[in-house]
Amino acid sequence: MINFTKMHGLGNDFVVMNNLDGDVCLSVEEIRQLADRHFGIGFDQLLMIEPATSKSADFRYVIYNSDGTEVSQCGNGARCFALYIKKKNLSYKNPLTVETNAGLLVLNINSDDTVKVEMGMPNFEPSKIPLNLNQLSSEYNVGGHMIGSLSIGNPHAILIQDEIDNIDGIASKIQSSELFPEGVNVGFMKIINKREIQLRVVERGVGETHACGSGACAAVIHGVRQGLLDSKVIVHLNGGDATVEFDGEKVYLTGPGKFIYEGSVNLRSGFS
Structure with missing residues (x-):
């Protein structure tokens, strides 16, 4: 069984999975199946929490779109990522530094549980x-x-x-x-x-x-x-x-993240 948490940031909805042990490995088709809003859980993006590969980061932030493709950035997801880590007591650090395929993000949880994300520097080339x-x-x-x-x-x-x-x-x-x-x-x-x-x-x-x-x-x-x-x-x-x-x-994004529900899934037999 794979445990998951459903969250949203301003209606941009996510499934968050803790993959710190490295035991979750989903195919493109399995991600699409989970993303289906009629036959699966339904989400815009799947967010994976994984161990950092860099000493400069606390965690690795991995993002998949609902069509199964991996992408490098999701600001709304980053806020949910930070709040998930706080709620699950995975770290007591604030701010957190997380690595993505696009570089490092700095996530700061405010006193009202909004999150300010340092999104890095834009590239115009x-x-x-x-x-x-x-x-x-x-x-x-x-x-x-x-x-x-x-x-x-x-x-x-x-x-x-x-x-x-x-x-x-x-x-x-x-x-x-x-x-x-x-x-x-x-x-x-x-x-x-x-x-x-x-x-x-x-x-x-x-x-x-x-x-x-x-x-x-x-x-x-x-x-x-x-x-x-x-x-x-x-x-x-x-x-x-x-x-x-x-x-x-640099550009900074501030906004909320919300928990919706938690569950577990067996891709062979459905949801519980």
Whole structure:
């Protein structure tokens, strides 16, 4: 039996598994089976807690999308990751440093049980996003749509629009573009004022989620670089509000994480 905890960060929902003993090994098909919202548990991402491989980190943070692909970054998941470690008494350190495929994250649990995540430094070089263009630019034309693009551990495309209602067709067009060889998360940002935005994000391998932490960071970073936003911004997502701070180098994401329920699963016979 594999034990799991269901959590969410602003409606972006996760299954968290303790794999510190290294006895959980799931195939792509098994992850997809667990992610199915009708026949499985249902989640946007699966989060694995594993032993750190670096002396600089306390734990390793491993993330899988619902389609079974491994990704390098998930800001909403990082908050749930920190709260899980606290609740399960896996560590009494605060802040925690965790390693990901994109580098180290610093997770600080606040007194109100919100979590501030130091998400690291964004990368704008096309080859690092990756984006199949040679020249760095503040915006790019992708399929007739002007986008900002950057990596904050995973690739993002950001569109600034007056209204963000009809997004599926545009997101699909951008995600299927050959310019993004590893796919891309597409964020649709409506600027309310310099300290407040509304955001919807269609994630690669998942679809539109109630919230995307790295997407919120990417949108604010793009807005700051365009001179449209201040350095600290409230981001209104479908699942609730997060705060993003960008000092020109590092970006920080603050928001809640919530426990939903716990259970165990036997992939051969179902759930209990």
